[in-house]
Each structure stands twice: as C-alpha cells, then as structure tokens.
Amino acid sequence: MRKILIIDDEEGNVRVLSMSLRSDGYDVVTAYSGEEGLDVFNQESPDIVLTDLRMPGLSGLDILKNVKESSPETEVIIITGHGDIDSAIEALQYGASDFINKPIREEGLSIALKRAKEKIDIRFKLKEYTENLENVVKEATDEIWRKSNFQIKLIRSSNDGIVATDSQWKVVIYNPEAERIFGYPPSEVIGKMSIADLYPPEITDIFMKGTGTKKSVRGLPWIETLILKRNGESIPARFSGSLLYEKGKVMGSVAFFQDLREIKQLEKELVRSESLAAVGETVAGLAHYIKNILIGLEGGSYVVDVGLDKNDTDKLRTGWQSIQRNIGRISDLVFDLLTYSKKREPESQNCFPNEIANDVVELVEKRARENNIRISKEFDLSIDEVTMDPRTVHRSLLNLVTNAIDACLFDEDTGKNWEICVKTVRENGNIIRFEVQDNGSGMAQEVEDKLFSSFFSTKGGRGTGLGLLVTKKLIEEHKGTIEFTSLPGKGTTFILRLPFEELKTF
Amino acid sequence: MGKKVLAVDDDPDVRSFVLTVLEENGYTPLVAQNGEEGMNAIKEEAPDLVILDILMPRGSGVRLYRELKTDASLKHIPVIVLSGIAEKSFLRSQKALTEFRGGDVPEPEAYLEKPVKPGELAETIKKVIG
Numbered sequence: 275m276r277k278i279l280i281i282d283d284e285e286g287n288v289r290v291l292s293m294s295l296r297s298d299g300y301d302v303v304t305a306y307s308g309e310e311g312l313d314v315f316n317q318e319s320p321d322i323v324l325t326d327l328r329m330p331g332l333s334g335l336d337i338l339k340n341v342k343e344s345s346p347e348t349e350v351i352i353i354t355g356h357g358d359i360d361s362a363i364e365a366l367q368y369g370a371s372d373f374i375n376k377p378i379r380e381e382g383l384s385i386a387l388k389r390a391k392e393k394i395d396i397r398f399k400l401k402e403y404t405e406n407l408e409n410v411v412k413e414a415t416d417e418i419w420r421k422s423n424f425q426i427k428l429i430r431s432s433n434d435g436i437v438a439t440d441s442q443w444k445v446v447i448y449n450p451e452a453e454r455i456f457g458y459p460p461s462e463v464i465g466k467m468s469i470a471d472l473y474p475p476e477i478t479d480i481f482m483k484g485t486g487t488k489k490s491v492r493g494l495p496w497i498e499t500l501i502l503k504r505n506g507e508s509i510p511a512r513f514s515g516s517l518l519y520e521k522g523k524v525m526g527s528v529a530f531f532q533d534l535r536e537i538k539q540l541e542k543e544l545v546r547s548e549s550l551a552a553v554g555e556t557v558a559g560l561a562h563y564i565k566n567i568l569i570g571l572e573g574g575s576y577v578v579d580v581g582l583d584k585n586d587t588d589k590l591r592t593g594w595q596s597i598q599r600n601i602g603r604i605s606d607l608v609f610d611l612l613t614y615s616k617k618r619e620p621e622s623q624n625c626f627p628n629e630i631a632n633d634v635v636e637l638v639e640k641r642a643r644e645n646n647i648r649i650s651k652e653f654d655l656s657i658d659e660v661t662m663d664p665r666t667v668h669r670s671l672l673n674l675v676t677n678a679i680d681a682c683l684f685d686e687d688t689g690k691n692w693e694i695c696v697k698t699v700r701e702n703g704n705i706i707r708f709e710v711q712d713n714g715s716g717m718a719q720e721v722e723d724k725l726f727s728s729f730f731s732t733k734g735g736r737g738t739g740l741g742l743l744v745t746k747k748l749i750e751e752h753k754g755t756i757e758f759t760s761l762p763g764k765g766t767t768f769i770l771r772l773p774f775e776e777l778k779t780f
Numbered sequence: 781m782g783k784k785v786l787a788v789d790d791d792p793d794v795r796s797f798v799l800t801v802l803e804e805n806g807y808t809p810l811v812a813q814n815g816e817e818g819m820n821a822i823k824e825e826a827p828d829l830v831i832l833d834i835l836m837p838r839g840s841g842v843r844l845y846r847e848l849k850t851d852a853s854l855k856h857i858p859v860i861v862l863s864g865i866a867e868k869s870f871l872r873s874q875k876a877l878t879e880f881r882g883g884d885v886p887e888p889e890a891y892l893e894k895p896v897k898p899g900e901l902a903e904t905i906k907k908v909i910g
Contacts, residue, residue, distance in 0.1 A: 565895075566864070568895065569793070569794075569864075569894050569895040570791070570793040570794075572895050573793050573794060573796070573797030573895075574793060574796075574797070576797060576800065576801075576898050577796055577797060577800045580800050580803075580804055589800065592796045592800075593796065593800075595796075596792070596793040596796055596797070599792075599793065600793065644813075683837045683838075684837050684838060685838070686838055688838070
C-alpha cells in the first residue's frame with residue numbers, strides 16, 4: 275500500500291487526482307499549499323509526493339528540496355505547467371523522480387507513479403541486500419578471526435617446537451616450545467633471525483637446497499639431530515619440516531622440533547632393563563641345567579658308595595659311569611660357555627672331515643638305536659684330507675645330530691620310522707657342505723625365530739640354550755654359513771657350509 | 781622276596797640311583813625308560829609301587845600317571861612321583877588336564893622333588909608300602 279501526498283493550490287485538481295489515485299488503491303493525503311504540504315509530509319511520511327510546481331508561498335521546488343533533505347528515499351513527482359520546462363529540468367536535478375505536464379493524463383500519471391514505485395522498490399531491495407551483505411561480511415570476518423585465533427592458540431600450545439619462516443628464511447612463527455628447545459626468547463628471533471642463525475647446519479642445508487631442486491621439501495620423515503642451545507648446551511632432538519608453497523612458488527617454510535632427551539633416557543633405561551632381564555633368564559636357565567648335573571653326580575656317588583661298601587664291582591661301575599657322564603656334561607658346558615664368550619680364531623689342522631662326521635655318528639649311535647632312530651651316512655668320497663678346524667666341525671655336527679635325535683624323541687607321531695641322515699658334499703670353491711636331516715617333530719615359527727638369537731631351549735632341564743648359539747659362532751668364526759628349513763610334524767634339515775684350505779705342510 | 785617296585789625314568793643316572801636305593805632297602809627293583817615301557821612292565825609284573833618321573837619326552841610320564849589313576853584295574857597301585865618340577869606346578873598342570881578332559885585325578889601317594897637323598901627316598905617308600 276503506497277501513501278501519496280498531493281500538494282496543489284487548485285482544489286479541483288487535488289480532488290480529481292485524489293479520487294483517481296484512491297480508486298487505484300493508493301492511500302492519499304492532501305495539502306493545498308507548500309507550507310501545509312510540508313506539515314502533512316512530516317506527519318504522514320508518504321512514500322510519494324505529487325506536488326504542483328507553481329504555488330504561492332513555497333514552490334514545488336522548495337518542497338522538493340526540503341523533502342529530499344529530510345527524507346531522500348521519498349520520491350517526488352513534479353506537476354508542471356506549460357512553459358515550465360526549465361523548472362522541470364531543475365527539479366530533476368534536485369532529485370525529482372519525474373514530472374508530468376498539465377493537463378494530467380491518466381497514462382502519464384500512472385507511468386510516473388510506476389517509475390516512482392520501482393525506484394522505491396529497488397532502493398529498498400538494495401538496502402536490504404546491503405544490510406545483508408554487511409552481516410555476511412561481519413560473520414565471515416568473525417569466523418576468520420576465530421579460526422586465526424584458534425590456530426594461534428594451537429601453535430602456542432603445541433608440544434612440538436614450531437618454527438616457520440617467510441620466503442626470505444626470516445623467522446615469523448616461533449612458539450613457546452621452540453623457545454624452550456632453542457633457548458632464545460621470541461624477541462631475539464621473530465623477524466630478526468634467519469634459519470641459518472638458529473637451526474643446526476645440516477637442517478638449514480636441507481631447506482636451502484630444497485628450493486633449488488624440483489623435488490620439494492615436503493613432509494620429510496623425522497630426522498634426528500643435535501641442537502645447539504643459546505647457552506651452549508647441545509641437546510638431541512627430532513626434526514621434520516616442509517617448504518610452504520603458494521601458487522607454485524616458495525612462500526616460506528615450517529619446521530617441527532621434538533626434544534628427545536627424555537625419550538633417549540627412557541630408551542637407555544629400556545635397553546638396560548632388557549639386557550638385565552635377559553641375563554637373569556640366562557643365569558636361571560644355566561643354574562637349572564647345572565642343578566640337573568649335580569643330581570646326576572649325587573646319585574652316582576651314592577651308588578659308588580654302596581658298591582664300595584658291598585665290594586660290588588658292578589655297582590661301582592654303574593655309579594662311576596653316572597659320575598663320568600656328568601663330568602662330561604660339565605666339561606661340554608664349560609667349553610660352550612668359554613667358546614660363546616670369547617672371540618676365537620679357528621685352529622686349522624690337517625684332518626679328514628668324513629672321519630669326523632663318522633666319529634660323531636658313532637658317539638650317538640647307541641642312544642639312537644635304543645630309541646628306534648636310524649642314522650644313515652652319505653659321505654662324499656671325493657673329500658679327502660684337508661686343512662680346517664676339526665673342533666669346529668666336530669662340535670657343530672655333534673650339536674646338530676644330537677638335536678636331530680631329540681627332535682625324533684620329542685616327536686608325538688609315534689607311528690613314524692625315525693631317520694636321521696648325515697651327508698657330506700664337496701662344493702666348488704673349496705667348500706664342504708654338511709647336511710643333517712631328520713624326519714622328527716620339526717619346528718614351529720616361534721621356535722625358528724628364536725633359534726639363533728637367545729639362550730633358548732625347547733628341551734626343558736636338559737638344554738642349556740647354548741647349543742646352536744655356539745655352533746653358529748664357531749661356524750661364523752670359521753667364515754662358514756649355517757641355514758635350515760623345517761616343517762612342523764615333518765622334520766628339519768640343517769645345512770652347514772665350511773671353507774677349507776688345501777692340505778698344508780706344517 | 782621283597783615288595784616289587786617299578787622305577788620309571790628316562791635318565792639312566794636316576795634309574796641306577798633309584799635301583800640301588802631299592803636294593804639296599806630290601807625291595808625287588810624293576811626299571812623302565814619311558815611311559816610305554818612302564819605300562820608294559822606294570823601289566824606283566826604287577827608291582828606293589830610305581831616311582832614315576834613326570835617330565836619325560838612326549839608327555840609319556842603324564843600319560844602314564846593319569847592312566848594309573850583312572851584305570852579301574854590299576855587304581856590300587858600306589859604312585860610316588862619323583863620329579864624335577866615343583867609339586868605346585870605338577871598339581872597345577874594336573875588341574876588343567878582335568879578341566880580339559882573332565883574327571884578328577886587323585887593326587888599321588890607321595891611327591892618328591894629331585895634331588896632326593898637316598899634316606900629320604902627309602903623313608904617315603906616305607907611310609908607308602910611298608
């Protein structure tokens with residue numbers, strides 16, 4: 275609903291216009307002079323003012339100026355008479371939205387009114403739009419402020435030292451943790467220092483060189499480094515960083531530093547406690563093994579005592595055998611411990627590898643037979659006398675063959691025909707391959723993993739956990755190799771390769 | 781003739797020791813190397829007592845023990861366990877086996893941990909079968 279104020283000193287005109295406009299749906303108020311017009315205007319605040327130009331007292335032009343001063347959004351239409359063209363133009367200049375000539379024709383009036391209304395609408399929409407825009411901008415600005423504030427807080431509170439630079443390598447961000455790590459207060463760093471003044475030289479290098487190459491410094495993995503603090507102290511730290519790009523060009527860099535002192539301390543303590551635990555386990559295992567030997571010796575000496583008392587030679591012999599057997603076990607254990615703990619050069623001698631292998635088989639034959647285990651030998655007859663360390667060969671083969679027998683003894687599958695095969699093969703390059711194969715219990719993955727790496731035994735109180743460790747050491751000292759394959763339930767094959775020298779004359 | 785006592789152990793040193801103690805104390809000794817041999821000897825000789833090692837390869841000691849304690853015809857034979865493992869561990873393992881297969885297995889008449897002095901072994905045997 276639009277309100278129109280009609281100002282004209284001719285009553286007749288006012289009446290006609292009012293009627294016409296009211297029937298068009300407008301809300302009409304009237305005035306018969308300029309002064310009255312202004313009063314009514316101030317009271318009624320019409321949207322449109324329709325005023326005659328020539329009136330006694332205040333003219334239409336005066337009304338126009340007044341209205342536009344106090345209420346610029348109000349549209350003013352001037353009613354002009356014949357010969358008023360100059361005034362009309364002036365009125366337009368003062369902001370009148372239109373003028374219509376007397377006599378007023380319906381068409382002309384409605385067009386002018388329509389234009390006036392359109393201007394009002396557009397102005398209103400523009401105002402709305404602008405207000406809305408202002409709101410949107412305010413909200414966006416607030417949001418940016420909040421986010422920026424949040425990020426500033428983020429950087430401040432980070433547990434990592436964060437240092438960022440501009441494209442000229444000058445430090446622009448330097449957070450409290452960085453201050454703690456480097457020791458310099460922000461006032462000495464931000465805007466003042468470049469990375470060459472602050473970072474360890476190799477880190478500075480990474481950044482400087484990174485800009486030259488196409489391969490960018492983006493998200494480097496953690497690198498350990500030493501940071502020289504302001505007070506001269508050197509601390510271990512971890513570094514990672516990135517070059518920052520904007521539209522393809524380097525716009526700066528960022529680096530993250532982590533103080534490793536506490537972590538390094540914890541690592542040291544962990545290593546220490548792990549090795550202490552390992553020593554503890556080892557000592558306990560050995561003590562258990564030695565206790566078993568002791569039990570054997572005590573039992574044997576009791577039997578010997580009874581034999582002495584009763585003059586029973588058989589008893590004596592039986593008891594003495596027990597004692598001898600256990601002395602042998604002690605002797606083997608001592609040898610193993612010494613071999614394991616000392617660095618040893620192989621002592622090469624002229625020897626017959628096939629004979630050594632044969633000796634080993636003979637040593638265990640009785641025990642194997644008693645337990646239905648067949649041992650077969652496949653010796654390469656082209657292997658004759660050579661120069662190598664016979665103790666290494668003997669000790670290693672004995673260990674492997676004993677393990678093979680135990681694998682059969684521990685095998686749950688009692689329907690099997692247990693068999694162990696000991697093979698020697700001469701290989702090119704002066705190497706002898708020794709193979710010990712069994713079809714016993716085989717090894718599970720967890721056992722395979724620990725085989726050569728710790729004092730670990732599957733034999734309960736009967737094992738020291740030293741067997742394979744010593745074997746491996748001897749083989750390595752002899753510049754040989756040892757490997758194995760195993761299938762749980764099916765068996766295991768160990769392969770030794772040992773180099774030899776052609777017969778030497780000593 | 782003294783009472784028959786069967787000693788089952790895979791360690792020859794233990795076998796000769798127990799055998800000597802048995803002889804010195806007037807019992808008739810029998811020996812076996814593993815659970816299967818032990819069971820054969822029990823069926824053939826009907827011993828008055830079995831001295832049994834638990835930790836033998838392939839769990840044969842454990843198996844023999846359970847058979848002795850659950851078979852109606854063998855339940856009456858007293859058993860002394862002579863072992864390298866502590867009694868607590870043995871009882872715990874028996875409990876676990878019981879839960880696995882159902883049915884309670886009674887404790888042995890006596891439990892001895894190695895090393896055992898000849899006198900202590902003899903006393904224990906006397907307490908069990910006289």
